[in-house]
Amino acid sequence: MNQAVRGVLSIARGVLDELELEVVLAQVLEASRELTGARYAALGVLDESRTELAEFMTLGLSDAARQRIGPLPTGHGVLGELIRNPAPLRLDDVGSHPHSFGFPVGHPAMRSFLGVPIIAAGEPYGNLYLTDKQDAERFTKEDEEAVIVLAEFAGVAIDHARRYTRSEEARTELQQSVAAFEATVEIARALGGETDLSTILELVAKRGRALVSARALVIELLRDGQLVVAAGAGSVPEGLIGQTISLEDTVAASAMRTRQSQRLTDELNRSRFEQHGLGRFGLHAQDALVVPLIFRSQVYGALVAIDRLSGGPQFSAEQRRLLEAFAASAATGVATASSAAAERRRQAIAATEAERTRWARELHDETLQGMANLRVVLSAAQRSGKAELMSRAIADGIAQLETDIAGLRSLITDLRPAALDQLGTEAAIEAWADRLRRTGLEVDVSIELDYEQGHTSQRHIPELETALYRIVQEALTNATKHGNAHRAVVEVTEDQREIHVLVRDDGSGFDPSKGTEGFGLLGMRERVELLEGRLTVHSAPGRGTTVAADLPVRRFADYAAAETEAVTGRRRG
Numbered sequence: 001m002n003q004a005v006r007g008v009l010s011i012a013r014g015v016l017d018e019l020e021l022e023v024v025l026a027q028v029l030e031a032s033r034e035l036t037g038a039r040y041a042a043l044g045v046l047d048e049s050r051t052e053l054a055e056f057m058t059l060g061l062s063d064a065a066r067q068r069i070g071p072l073p074t075g076h077g078v079l080g081e082l083i084r085n086p087a088p089l090r091l092d093d094v095g096s097h098p099h100s101f102g103f104p105v106g107h108p109a110m111r112s113f114l115g116v117p118i119i120a121a122g123e124p125y126g127n128l129y130l131t132d133k134q135d136a137e138r139f140t141k142e143d144e145e146a147v148i149v150l151a152e153f154a155g156v157a158i159d160h161a162r163r164y165t166r167s168e169e170a171r172t173e174l175q176q177s178v179a180a181f182e183a184t185v186e187i188a189r190a191l192g193g194e195t196d197l198s199t200i201l202e203l204v205a206k207r208g209r210a211l212v213s214a215r216a217l218v219i220e221l222l223r224d225g226q227l228v229v230a231a232g233a234g235s236v237p238e239g240l241i242g243q244t245i246s247l248e249d250t251v252a253a254s255a256m257r258t259r260q261s262q263r264l265t266d267e268l269n270r271s272r273f274e275q276h277g278l279g280r281f282g283l284h285a286q287d288a289l290v291v292p293l294i295f296r297s298q299v300y301g302a303l304v305a306i307d308r309l310s311g312g313p314q315f316s317a318e319q320r321r322l323l324e325a326f327a328a329s330a331a332t333g334v335a336t337a338s339s340a341a342a343e344r345r346r347q348a349i350a351a352t353e354a355e356r357t358r359w360a361r362e363l364h365d366e367t368l369q370g371m372a373n374l375r376v377v378l379s380a381a382q383r384s385g386k387a388e389l390m391s392r393a394i395a396d397g398i399a400q401l402e403t404d405i406a407g408l409r410s411l412i413t414d415l416r417p418a419a420l421d422q423l424g425t426e427a428a429i430e431a432w433a434d435r436l437r438r439t440g441l442e443v444d445v446s447i448e449l450d451y452e453q454g455h456t457s458q459r460h461i462p463e464l465e466t467a468l469y470r471i472v473q474e475a476l477t478n479a480t481k482h483g484n485a486h487r488a489v490v491e492v493t494e495d496q497r498e499i500h501v502l503v504r505d506d507g508s509g510f511d512p513s514k515g516t517e518g519f520g521l522l523g524m525r526e527r528v529e530l531l532e533g534r535l536t537v538h539s540a541p542g543r544g545t546t547v548a549a550d551l552p553v554r555r556f557a558d559y560a561a562a563e564t565e566a567v568t569g570r571r572r573g
């Protein structure tokens, strides 16, 4: 083995350690020139059809010379000779070869030529071209052998690097798919227990941002023909969440219309983003991925990922694909939570409606009918002019009025029990318990509220007092009406932070997981939620029922003076 070949081996070993394809190719180029003493070296990589060169790297040419030469060769002429016939080719004068087209204008003069094919994994990969051996007329047989050995090593290194790159790619792809899958599962899991839209949105924003390692991610939702910035994660300008954006001329709008994700690499999109979209609210971006949220062909809004953090700011095609896949599951979450929220709203409205209907019916059926009746009796008596009839009518009238007054009073009590204002929560609850005792229910009431006990001079806000009263009232009514209970226990206690209400009965019980038609429990839940408390109903057929509510303490002093006045003025004045 001659010295040149030994040189090849040492260089080739260095090449074999290298895993980056680009680096491998550059090293091969470098080594081939060094080994042969060529002035110029080039490496052409074949395209997929293996009929032309897709890449052409050179060594030895100055930038200026490269510019003068113009477009890189694609493999015609002598270079093509090695493509058609992948075998070493050594020439004294490349220009005199029958296939030579001659050099382009500005090309440095080159005479001696040595070309060797590179085979990787059994397939032609490209060719090494060496020209103009320095200090000699031509390339030698030894040069040729050295380059052949080098090309062989190059082939192995290229294959190695290609496979390494592929497995690296496969690994990153797998990792990202796993991340996307995890994010999807997390959202699905959250949806199982959580149907609160804002919680879902927050989760979607955070996970989506992490998935594509974006600087920020914003969720825009369609509301009444506009876009609302519903949630965000990462570096989002203050005050952005909650802003509305007109649909006109925004990137999100075109993403939603075309049902295709949009990029800011598009100039029109960029100016839309800056002038009409998030840019107006101080969220600036180099690149953005705007992906529509579509569930069952309905568009809910868009995810907007801003600037890739590592390796960015441009997002890759892979990240786009990931965010699109993620958007599909995010849209499911948003749709489910939106409809759950809408359903709760609908129920709340229905509950209020039902309550009003009941008042209207009671006013109509009881009070109004009674009064109409009274008028008939009184005017008949008046027309008759008989004293005897008149006094009977008056007696009837008084009785009727008494009934109506009682009816009206209970209706008004229903709206806001007078007892609450006059006597306070404890006495009002006691009064209601008393009413039920008269129907045969045994009720134990134990109430310990700070105001009533004289521990504080401030009452709870009226909404809270009403809620306490209503919860007990509804639970006790249900105990008798639905549960036919014999006995019920009412406990109301208060600590620094919360009021705890407990109503237990020994009635028939029911299955709370089965939806019911009633509005009583629904109204109870509504009230508790409005006051940011928690309600639990434990019951099972034959096991009685327990209703428990925990409500955060809120006193008048918690409010601004003006608001206190407004409330007291209205409620107490």
Ligand SMILES: Nc1ncnc2c1ncn2[C@@H]1O[C@H](COP(=O)(O)OP(=O)(O)O)[C@@H](O)[C@H]1O
Residues within 6 Å of the ligand: 474, 475, 478, 479, 480, 482, 483, 484, 505, 507, 508, 509, 510, 516, 517, 518, 519, 520, 521, 522, 544, 545
């Ligand atoms: N304490 C209870 N004992 C037995 N069943 C109850 C009790 N509370 C509620 N229920 C059941 O739950 C249903 C819904 O109650 P609710 O929402 O208060 O409706 P309603 O307006 O009919 O009272 C009732 O129809 C009944 O079947």
Ligand SMILES: [Mg+2]
Residues within 6 Å of the ligand: 474, 477, 478, 518, 519, 520, 521
């Ligand atoms: Mg009820």
